[in-house]
Amino acid sequence: MNDWPTVQEEAATTADRPLARPPLVLNRRNFSWITERISGVVEDRAPRWWWVCFTITGTIAMFGLFCLGYQISTGVGTWGNNIPVGWAWDITNFVFWIGIGHAGTLISAILFLLRQKWRTSINRSAEAMTLFAVMCAAIFPGVHVGRVWMAWYLAPVPNNYGIWPNFRSPLMWDVFAVSTYFTVSVLFWYTGLIPDLATLRDRATTKIRKFLFGVFACGWRGSNRNWRHYEMAYLLLAGLSTPLVLSVHSVVSFDFAASILPTWHTTIFPPYFVAGAIFGGFAMVLTLLIPARAIFKLHDIITPQHIDKMAKIILLTGSFVSYAYVMEFFVAWYSGNAYERFAFWNRVLGPYWWYWWTGMLFCNILSPQLFWFRWCRRNILVVYFVCMCVNAGMWFERFIIIVGGLHRDFIPSSWGIFVPTWVDIWTFVGTLGIFTSLFLLFVRFLPMIAMSEVKIVLPEADAHAHSPNGHHPVAAGGMERT
C-alpha cells in the first residue's frame, strides 16, 4: 500500500476538473511577484503616457475649476436653469457621479460579505473611484445652493439666528447620506490601505518616501494579534457600508420621489436608482481598469475572468434598470392618471425624444444584452464599447428623469425648454477632468491593487494546503492553476 492515488481516483479527479474554479491570479505568480508588480507602479518613473494623460485631464480640470469660479462669483444664472426647469445639468451630474461611486462600495463591501474572492483585484481602485466620484458629485449641489458661503446652513450648527434645518426634508437627508457615505468610504479605504502602505514603507529607498509611507502606515507590522482586530474592523466596516450604500441612492431618489411631479412621484425609485447606480458604476470601473490593466501589464491579476464577472453584473443590474423602465410605462398606463400618461408619451415623442431612444433604449436596455454571450464578455473592445454606452446612457437617463419631468408643467402656459450654457457644459466636462486627474494621481502615488488581499487568494496562502495527499479542500483556485 502506498499513498499515491489509484488510477480510478486519478480519473475521478480529472473528471472533476471542469468544475474546479479557475485561478484568480494567472501564471502561478507568487507573493513577491505581486508585491513587485503592484509596488512597481508606484515606485518606477512615471511613463510618458501618464504625463500625456495627466496634462490633458489636468487642463480639462482647470477649465472646470474656472467655470466653478465664474459661476460662484457671477451667480447661478450662468447656468441654463430657469423655471420650470429649476434642476438641470447640475442635479443630473450630481446623481450621475454619486451613482458611479456605488459600484466601488458594492465591490468593497457587498462582494466582501458575499465572499467573492475575485473582488480583491479590483476593490482598491474601485474604492478610490468612489471617493473621487463623490467629490465630483458634491460640487454640484454645493454650488447650486447659489451662495456657497452660506452652505454651512445645511449642517445643524447652533447659530445666533436660532435657525435649524428641516430634518424632515429629503434634501436634508441627502446632506447626511452623502457626507456619511464619503466619510465612511474614506475610513474603509484607508483601513484597507494600511498594510499596503507598510509594504511601500518597507520597500522605500528615499528618506521622504520612508517618512511619508511610515507615517500613513501607522507602524503596521503584520502581527497576527493586529490582524485579528483588523479583520473584525474590516468585516464590520463592510457590514456598515452595505446598508449605507443602499441607503444613499435611495435617499437621492427620495429627492424626486417625495415630490408631486409626474415621473418623479413613484415608489419604484429607490431600488430603481440603486440598481442604476451600480449599473453605471461598474461601467466606469471597467472604463478605468481596462486601460490601467493594459498599461501597467496587470493581466495576471485583473484576468479575463474578472472582466467577465463585472460584465455579468452589468447585465444583471441592467436588467433591473430595464425592468424599472418598462414598469414606469406600465404604471403610467395602469394608473389612469392623465398627467402621468402624458409625461411618458412626452418622454418617448416629446422634445427630448432622442435622449430616450439613444440613452435609455439603445445604451441602457439594448447594449448590455451583448453580455449574454461569453464571446462578448471576453472581448475587450466589445466590453469597452458597452461600458461607454452605459456611461453615456446613465447620464442621459438622469437628464430625462430630471429635465424631462420638469419641462412640461401641469399648466401648458408654464411649459419651457432647457438649453445648457457653455458654463453648464464646461463644468460637467471639467468634473470629468477632475475625476480622471485624481484617479491618475492615485495610480501613481498609492498601490492601485490591494496587495495584502490579492495574496490571500493564492493557493499557497491557505495554511491547510499541504495536508496529506492533497485531499483537504483547497481555497478557491487552488488545485487548478495553469
Place this chain on the structure above:
Amino acid sequence: MRTPSGHEVYAMGAEYPSPAALYEAAKMVRDAGFKRWDVFSPFPIHGMDEAMGLGKSWLSAVVLAGGISGLLTAVLVEFGPSWGLYPLIVHGKPYDWRTVPAFFPIMFEMTVLFSAFAAFFAVLIMNGLPRPHHPIFNWDRFSRVTNDGFFLVIEARDPRFTELEARELLERSGGQYITVVHED
C-alpha cells in the same frame, strides 16, 4: 536579559517558508504554553487565531457602542430643534411624535457614521497604533513581512522564555534564520 555584547534582548524570532509551516509552528508554540509571542505575515492567515489560541476580537463591542451613541446623537439633534428650540411646520405637517418616521433616515446615517468611526479608531487603539518604532524592526530580515516573509517571535518577557528552550522550540517547529532580536 542581555546579550554578551550588552544589548537588551527583545525576543527570539524565526522565519518560516510558508503560511502552512507558520500555522503548524504556531500550534506548537501555543501548546508549549508561551503567552507573549506573536506571528507576523503579509496577510491574515485563515485559522491562525485558533492556532494561536486567541478568541474572538471584541472590537465589535466598541462598534456597537459607537452605533448607539450615533443613534442617540441623531435623536438629540433632530428632536431638540423640532420639540423645543425651533418647531418648524412645513406643509402643515405635524411636528410632534407623529413626525418620527421622517427622522429615521438621519438616525440611520448617524448610526452608521459613528459606528464606522468607532471601528476605525478601535482598530488603531486596540492594536497600539500608530507606533512609529518597534524593536522587531531591528531585525533586518523582518522587512520582508510586508512582502512574502512569515515570522514567529517569542518575546523575552514571557515567563517561560529561556534562550535555550525558545531556540529549541523554533528549530523543532521548522523555523529558519533563528535570530535574537535586540531591544534597541
